[in-house]
Amino acid sequence: MPSVRVDSIRLGSTRLHPADARAYWMASKIPSDQFLLYCFDRGSADMATEVRRLYQRCDRIDVLRRRITETPLGLDYPRWTATGSQNDAITVHREPRTWQQCLDAVATSFGHQVDPRVSVWHLHLYPNVAAAPGGSGPALVAVLQLSHAAADGALATQTARDLLGSHPLPSVPVLTKPPALLESASATLAAATLPLRVAQMVRGGIRARRDALSLQRGTDSGSIPPPAHSRALTALDVAPTGRTSIRAIVLPKADLQSDSATITTFVLTSISVALQRFLHNPPDLAAEVTLARTARADARNNFGNVGVGLFPAEPDIATRSRLVSAELATRRARANHPLSEAARASQDDVEAHVPAFLAEWGVAQFDPTAVPSTVTGNTVVSSVSRGAADLTLGGGSVRFTAGFPALSPAMSLTHGVHGIGETVTVSITSNSAAVPDPDLYEALLRDALAEVRAALA
Structure with a gap:
């Protein structure tokens, strides 16, 4: 069971690496979203407050702040561009569930893959889960759904830790969408x-x-x-x-x-x-x-x-x-x-x-x-x-x-x-x-x- 290492990955590039582009294209044939499940003891914090905190953290996580934009006529590889403000990437499923009912709901989510041209991620929160392993009280289950084009298992793990953790995150530069003229020039240069x-x-x-x-x-x-x-x-x-x-x-x-x-x-x-x-x-x-x-x-x-x-x-x-x-x-x-x-x-x-x-x-x-x-x-x-x-x-x-x-x-x-x-x-x-x-x-x-x-x- 290898530990996580992502320190050598540079996330600043705007052009998809061919390996990531293949994962993006292949996902239309074989669904490949990752689903990272974390089970927590159910605390007393208000879920609305927690959701606001999670959105604030996602704004400091590079992987979650980018989406895929295809280039004109496919003349160059797709690019990573800014997502802009997100307010629909987190869903709170408030109805009570047993542990197995929660797993069944996660399995159902496999049939609803993210569209990385809009957002590479979605977070499902199940705050009322009974009989989950590891404790006697109710549980809060968080499931991070992440496009495989955006991360492999190691990078996905680090992304989940940054999103669900409480440790300080570094400030990141403001991402802006390249002007259409610049995108066109990039495609022309590729040709x-x-x-x-x-x-x-x-x-x-x-x-x-x-x-x-x-x-x-x-x-x-x-x-x-x-x-x-x-x-x-x-x-x-x-x-x-x-x-x-x-x-x-x-x-x-x-x-x-x-x-x-x-x-x-x-x-x-x-x-x-x-x-x-x-x-x-x-x-x-x-x-x-x-x-x-x-x-x-x-x-x-x-x-x-x-x-x-x-x-x-x-x-x-x-x-x-x-x-x-x-x-x-x-x-x-x-x-x-x-x-x-x-x-x-x-x-x-x-x-x-x-x-x-x-x-x-x-x-x-x-x-x-x-x-x-x-x-x-x-x-x-x-x-x-x-x-x-x-x-x-x-x-x-x-x-x-x-x-x-x-x-x-x-x-x-x-x-x-x-x-x-x-x-x-x-x-x-x-x-x-x-x-x-x-x-x-x-x-x-x-x-x-x-x-x-x-x-x-």
Whole structure:
């Protein structure tokens, strides 16, 4: 569970990095908004006062003060521009709810993605939630919905801490929308420099090819671990055409700690056990695990997914955990190897010079209905530490946090592992197309967590 690092990300650039532009364009095909849930004790503060305070804080948070503006005729990449005054980005859902009814409401929100051309974020507040984990009294649940084009998991976590926290925030310069004449001039300049950009793209392609060959030679020689192999489709690897549900298993961090396994490995092993039983002893399984990558200048999305084997055929749980741990270490070693970093940097340089209209056309060719022959992983596991439990909202202290990785056309079950302070939440996002009974799968995973705890004690 890596900690948050966003200090090297420069948020001042007005032109979307190609990686962020791809996330923006792809969201029209695969909904990808992030939903960061924080549960607080219900304090005595007036909600209207709290909402005013939150709006004041959002005015000092760069990520929340910008929206996406498309350039004329698509001649250049979209740009970050000022949002202006916002008064409708926070919704207070005042009606009383049980904890599960609150989760059901959050799942319903998945179908209402933000329009980043208007605002990249929306905050849902549920101030009257009964029977939430971590306390006996009523809870206040805050859910920050954030466009993935605006932030990856690490930057989203920092943004949520800045919005929901009480620590002082630095003053920021006033953002103004560029005059239409300036925007037009920018688009004209992009068109005029098109031949130069194409030439830079070709030169970058030559470097990228060279670095890719070096990476392959290192792989062939054994000095770099090989890439993960693809896995066969399972009953999980279907489009989410039914009802989407979310569940959250809130545990003390100590319940997921072991001398022989990190929290991420512990949960991966538990997911392996749960899926083995849910899918009735499949011969092979893998999870797509999200890894943070070196921050690229002006890019808000700096991560990649790697396939990590889950070894369901290994009967001994402790041995299976060691295999998962070694597999995850191997995937990290390959991803972080200098030759891998060089190949990735070269490819990024190529993409940075691809004309915007060509990059957008490439995304448009993606067919979300096409069924792949194999997959990198049969489920997703995103693991992030969200720092110290020093947040307060509405006069109440934070109990726990959770996150819900989005489903995709070939995956109808994902998992989140999110910690704050001494509490970790293992979340489940599923669709009835693959998981018709989400309570059954939650029970299987709870049992698996307890079984792995006993095996690794």
